[in-house]
Amino acid sequence: MGRLISTVRIFTLVLTGVFIAHIFAAPPVHAADQVDWQLWEKETFARANTENKLIFLDVGTQWCTACKWMHETTLSDPAVISRLNENFISISIDAEAQPDIGERYAAWGWPALVFLNPDGSQVKALRGNRMPKNFIPILDQLTTAHQQNKLVADDPFPEADQPADGDLRQLLATATAQLDDQYDIANGGWGGKAKSSLPAAIEYAFWRSNQTGDTLWQNRALQTLSRINDLMDPVWGGIAAASLTGDNPKSWADGVIPEKKTVVQAGALLNYAQAYHLTGDHQWHAQADKIVDYLNEFLRSPQGAYYASQDGNIRQQSTPSAAAARDGYYSLNDSQRREQGLPAVDKTIFADINAQLITALVELYAASGERRYLDMAEKTANYLITHHLLPDGWYAQTTQDPAPKYGERSVNRLRELPNRQKLYLRTQSRMGHALLSLYQADNNPRWLQLADRLAKGTISYLLDLDLGGFYSTPITGIQLGDMSADFKPFIDNAVMVSFLLDLDNYVGQPEYRRIAEATLRVISAPEVVAYEGRYIGEYPLALDKLINGNLLVSVVATEVNDQALALHSQALAAYEPAKILRIEPPGKYPDRGEPTLYACTDELCTNPISDPTQVIPEMRQFREQLQQIDHSD
Known part of the structure; x- marks a missing residue:
């Protein structure tokens, strides 16, 4: 039986003071000068068990600057390579391309450097990059302890076997109080020194204010957006990945991390559009347009979909710090920057991120009445339908455009993309919302038909028919010690619930509502909700929809x-x-x-x-x- 396992989404930096990095990964290779990377699949875990070898997991993403450090130094070091190939089974995962695994290990940041026993039980997890002089002793210590049978499995994940049976209104009150407790009254945003946009928390703040008339939540959303303005690139537009603000910062820009992730643009664009829709204040429309202009200039493919991210610097080697990038390259004007060169672009197209952009663009169209935003959204949707839609109605997560525009550098991908036809809950839940937003905007029944088809396909493959809730992918059968690797991701299930409730209102299918309520109860274990901290905005939004309904x-x-x-x-x-x-x-x-x-x-x-x-x-x-x-x- 698959269990619910919660992992906390965190920023692209390690709170110990180093960047969260990614490390080099590739398909399985067998050269002596490279790590012998394997795939996350049942056969790999079986091999580890048969050969009695520890498993090393490298989980990360493409966009984080310090990932290159791990690739350029530690995982290219001959002594590290020899130890990993001799004593470990090594698996590398792109957390955006394989969001099921990314969700599981997100609490450790990128890279998450995780070590498992041969039976898959976790024995050690490291947050952030390590230099060879630090990493080699860790590998040696783990190898020796394993040989002496001294490794003890830890218990890293809160988990729940049974659905919550409490009052739904109390669950909503608890989740709302959790967000309330973590709001930074002085500096805006949720959390402490590390800040990012947290678009779901802002969306819930707008939603709650509208439902109850409590202007406190509206003011919090607007205060946070005014601080997110500090993360906007004043020359090209686009929001930086995050900020390390320090204590009582004058500006979130004081600690900006300059990478530009498309998923961050999508969240900020949605929130700016919501703020403009609510207030009619053109400053929010102007901020939204800066993001749109940036996306169209730097991250839009010729077919109308959007690439994954742009690096925070222009160097391929010896990556500078965030402060150096900010104070150097990002202090230049447009022509000066272009003279030095453009930061590289990851030209992977992720369906879930593009779906979030579609939803944001439709909201900006609704708020402004400007047809160009809807045209952009529809063109992106048509790309996904043409290139990602599969026969059972669900959408593949990835495609890749290898051809850079003139003068543009495309990143050297750290990890090859996995099988693009794998079904992921995250992709379907976000795509469902995108299709319904398009239907609401233009009343074209095509969008509704596609959304209903997507829901049926996802239910068919991912729904737990016994307890309720959706697995992150179809059952793999992989065991992580005494725990199944097949789990029900917290946020992705909450997003799916909202989609099913909205879809039921359109198509009149009560089964969708029944599935939605059962799913919410499965993910509502108190210890899991508490573990999510401030990253729960999608959850109270789904609860409120279920309890109070839509208009x-x-x-x-x-x-x-x-x-x-x-x-x-x-x-x-x-x-x-x-x-x-x-x-x-x-x-x-x-x-x-x-x-x-x-x-x-x-x-x-x-x-x-x-x-x-x-x-x-x-x-x-x-x-x-x-x-x-x-x-x-």
């Missing part, structure tokens, strides 16, 4: 004429993060002889609205009434 907004029309489209356009422009918007024929609602909009909860509806100019004020007034009802309970 169903329907334009009822016998034909989609100009009036129906105008009602739909105004409803899309209305700030209401909980809305489920569609155009539908009479049936559920009566035919009034002209297109008419209804906005309803399970218990209340607005008056019928036929005048497009009244949609936004009527929906705003209705939400205010709902907030008062909620506060009176």
Whole structure:
């Protein structure tokens, strides 16, 4: 039976003062001057057990600057190579290309340097890069202890075997309090000295403020976004990966880590669009446009999808520190930078990250009314449908564009990409949200059909039919000691829950809601939620959707004429993060002889609205009434 295992998402830096690095990985090779890397598969673990060898895991990503340190020094050192090849079975994993494994080991940062017994039980995990003089003694100590049978397995993961049976509202209150406790009132954001955008926490803050009328959460979201502005590259645009701010920083920019990850751009773009949608303040639109401009200039493929990341520096060897990059290269203007050269781009296309960009671009379209954002989102979606969609309705995680544009360097990939046809929960949950956001924006039934097909395929392959919840990938049968490697990732399950609840509102499939509730209970073990710390924004959002429901907004029309489209356009422009918007024929609602909009909860509806100019004020007034009802309970 697969267990829920939680791992905490962390930044691209080690809190001990060194960058979190990645280390060199490749497909299996057998040259004496390279590590003999193997794949994460059942046969590799069986071989380790048969040969009674320890297992060394290198888990990391492509974008982190200090990863090159591990590649250039430690894992290219002959003494390290000989020890690993003689005494260990070595496995290397790209955490973005294989998000199931990345999720499991994210708590150790990148690289996570993990050592397992031959039976797969964990005996040691290291956070961050190690120089040869430090790494070689570790390898020797582990080898000797293993030969003397002195290694003791640790217990690194909180886990839950049974679903939580508590009151859902209490689970929501506990999760909200957890975020509340970790908010940095003085400096904005959640957590301490290490800061990143945490888009899910910001999204939940906006959502909660809208649901309850509590402006405290709205103010927190806006305060945090004002500090995220400090991470914006003033020349090219784009948000830096993270910041080490120190105590009481004047600016998050004081400790900026200059790598630019597309997933960070997607999260910040969504939050800026939400802020603009809520406030109408054009500063947020301007910040969003800086991200869009950066993405289109540096990370957009000719087919309209977006590459994974851009390095934080222009050197291939002897990587400078973040401070040197910031104070040197990033203090230059555009022409001066281009004269020195452009930081390299990882031209891998990850479906889950592109899906998050689609959702963000659609939100920016809804907030601004500018069609170009929707066109970008649709072009990206069409790329994913053409190149990633597989026959059972789910999406492969990766493709790669090897051809750099003129003057651009493409990174030397540290790890070859795994089999691109493997099914990952993370990819499906994010893609589901992207497809529904497109359907809400233009009412094209194609998007809804694809979303429903995706849900059915994911349920068929990944749902635990006994306890509920979704596995990260189809069952592998790999054992990590007495624990199965097949697990149910916390955040990915929460995102899947939100998708299924939204989809049920569109297609009227109660089974989706039943699966969603069972899934939430499976991931709600108190020790697991607490372990996630401030990285839980998707979880209370899913709980709130399940408990309080969405606002169903329907334009009822016998034909989609100009009036129906105008009602739909105004409803899309209305700030209401909980809305489920569609155009539908009479049936559920009566035919009034002209297109008419209804906005309803399970218990209340607005008056019928036929005048497009009244949609936004009527929906705003209705939400205010709902907030008062909620506060009176």
